[in-house]
Amino acid sequence: MQSLQEKASEWSGVATSDAFAIDETNLFESLGGNQPFIDLSTNFYTRVYADEEEWFRSIFANSKKEDAIQNQYEFFIQRMGGPPLFSQRRGHPALIARHRPFPVTREAAERWLHHMQLALDTTSTIDPDSKIKMMNFFKHTAYFLVAGNEMTRQAQSVV
Secondary structure, eight states: OOOHHHHHHHHHTOOHHHHGGGGTTTHHHHTTSSHHHHHHHHHHHHHHHTOSOHHHHHHTTTSOHHHHHHHHHHHHHHHTTSOOHHHHHHOOOOHHHHHTTSOOOHHHHHHHHHHHHHHHHTOTTSOHHHHHHHHHHHHHHHHHHHHHHHHHHHHHHHO
16 A cells, blocks of 8 residues: 555655755755745735635635735744744644645645745745755645545545
8 A cells, every 4th residue: 555655756746855855955044034935925825815716715715814824834934944833833733634624635736736836936035946846845745635635535434
């Protein structure tokens, strides 16, 4: 049986080594601290909340945009070498568990990645090499969540 990481690599097209290239450098330090992550998350959620697809916007309907932005940039800062802001405020990231209430489908992952790619492309405070590393991580992680969602749904249907 394939692990979630193996499924994420297969489905995203991103090798695990490329997905975790973000760990080879401290991106938080190399990008100069919090601001690039705040810029990226603000840019991203501005796109998400304005998405023309109602089904996609509805995924975020029960979250305030400002809270979504803060949760995301704090997670990114923590995951990419900065202080543990997310864990200090919200506890362990536990991505699969935190995303369980949402329809984390392949279609939703692709839409999420579409907005993230556009957000990265237009966030000038992040250099091109870091953008590639980050997008590889985001692709792999998006499909890790899809695999985790499918696994959870299969386990629930067995019970």
